[in-house]
Amino acid sequence: MQNSVNLALALTRGMVIKMISFGDYMAPKDLDEAYSTLISKKPARLIGGGCFLRMGNRRIGLAIDLSQAGINYINDLEEEIEIGGMTSLRDYETSEILKDNFGNIIRDSVKHIIGVQLRSIATIGGTVYSRYGFSDPITALLALDADIYLYKGGRMPLEEYLKEENPRKDILEKIIIKKNVEKAAFETLRNSAVDYAILSVGASRVNEKYRISIGARPRVATLAYKAMEYINNVEINEDTATKAGELASEEIHFGTNNRGTGEYRKEISKVLVKRALLGVQR
Numbered sequence: 477m478q479n480s481v482n483l484a485l486a487l488t489r490g491m492v493i494k495m496i497s498f499g500d501y502m503a504p505k506d507l508d509e510a511y512s513t514l515i516s517k518k519p520a521r522l523i524g525g526g527c528f529l530r531m532g533n534r535r536i537g538l539a540i541d542l543s544q545a546g547i548n549y550i551n552d553l554e555e556e557i558e559i560g561g562m563t564s565l566r567d568y569e570t571s572e573i574l575k576d577n578f579g580n581i582i583r584d585s586v587k588h589i590i591g592v593q594l595r596s597i598a599t600i601g602g603t604v605y606s607r608y609g610f611s612d613p614i615t616a617l618l619a620l621d622a623d624i625y626l627y628k629g630g631r632m633p634l635e636e637y638l639k640e641e642n643p644r645k646d647i648l649e650k651i652i653i654k655k656n657v658e659k660a661a662f663e664t665l666r667n668s669a670v671d672y673a674i675l676s677v678g679a680s681r682v683n684e685k686y687r688i689s690i691g692a693r694p695r696v697a698t699l700a701y702k703a704m705e706y707i708n709n710v711e712i713n714e715d716t717a718t719k720a721g722e723l724a725s726e727e728i729h730f731g732t733n734n735r736g737t738g739e740y741r742k743e744i745s746k747v748l749v750k751r752a753l754l755g756v757q758r
C-alpha cells in the first residue's frame with residue numbers, strides 16, 4: 477500500500493523512478509570464482525556497494541556480488557597499508573590506521589559524499605576502479621601516490637591506471653598506500669555540503685617531494701606536474717604557494733558541466749592549490 481502511495485506521489489510530482497534488475501545473481505566466496513565468471517559470461521557485472529549502478533534504469537544479466545569475496549579489510553603492514561576493494565567508504569573514513577598514518581586527508585576526501593548511510597554501502601573499489609571524474613577519493617589517493625592491485629593485472633601506480641585509455645575487465649582487489657607520506661591535505665569546493673565537487677585538490681609531501689592532484693575538473697584527477705616541479709625547488713610560503721596555484725591553473729585542462737564552467741574551475745584551482753600546499757607545509 478505504502479509503495480503504491482509513493483509511486484502515485486512520484487508520478488504526480490513528475491519524478492522518474494529508476495530501477496535496476498538482475499537476471500541472475502551470485503556471491504562468490506573468492507576472487508578466482510568472481511573473475512572467471514566475469515570473463516566467461518558476457519552479461520556479467522561486478523557489484524560493489526551497488527550505489528552508483530542503481531542510479532539508472534538498468535538490467536544486469538548476471539550480478540556478481542563481491543561482498544563475500546574476502547576483500548573487505550584495512551591491513552597495517554610494515555611499510556604500507558592495504559585497503560581491500562570492498563571496504564566501505566565509511567570504514568575507510570573512520571579507520572584509525574589510515575588516520576594515524578596519513579592524517580585527515582582520507583576522512584576529508586569522503587566526508588562530503590551524501591551521508592553516513594550511503595558511505596556505509598558504497599565501496600572504495602567501486603569508486604577507484606570506475607575512474608569517475610567526480611571522485612574525491614581518487615584525488616586524495618593520487619596525491620598520496622597510491623598503487624592499485626588488480627586481480628588479473630597486478631600492482632601498478634594509480635597515476636598510471638588513471639591514464640589508461642581503454643577500460644579493463646578486471647577486479648580491483650586492493651589499494652596500497654606506502655607509509656612514506658609525511659603530510660597531506662585535501663581541499664574542495666561544492667555548491668552545497670553534499671553536492672558533487674566543482675573542483676577538488678589533494679597535496680602531499682612524500683619522500684620530501686610535494687605532489688599536487690586536481691580532480692572533478694570535471695574529468696578524472698591528474699597531477700599538476702609543472703606546479704610540482706616548481707614547488708619542489710623553492711621554500712613553501714604564501715608567495716610560492718600562490719605561484720604554484722597559477723602554474724597548476726595554466727597546465728591543467730578544465731572543462732564545463734552543470735556545476736561550473738572551465739573558466740570558473742581555473743580560477744578556483746589557484747586558491748585550492750595554494751590552500752592545500754600551505755596545509756601540507758603547516
Ligand SMILES: Cc1cc2nc3c(=O)[nH]c(=O)nc-3n(C[C@H](O)[C@H](O)[C@H](O)COP(=O)(O)OP(=O)(O)OC[C@H]3O[C@@H](n4cnc5c(N)ncnc54)[C@H](O)[C@@H]3O)c2cc1C
Nearest residue numbers: 522524525526527528529561599601602603611612647648
Ligand atoms: C547520490 C550519490 C552521490 C554521490 N556523490 C559523490 C561525491 O560527491 N563524491 C564522490 O567521490 N563520489 C560520490 N558518489 C559515488 C560513490 O562514492 C561511489 O563511488 C559509488 O557509489 C560507487 O561505489 P559502489 O561501491 O556503490 O559501486 P557500484 O555501484 O557497485 O559499482 C560501480 C561500478 O564499479 C564496478 N565495480 C564495483 N566494485 C568493483 C571492484 N572491486 N573491482 C572492479 N569493478 C568494480 C561495478 O561493476 C560498476 O561498474 C555518489 C554516489 C551516489 C549514489
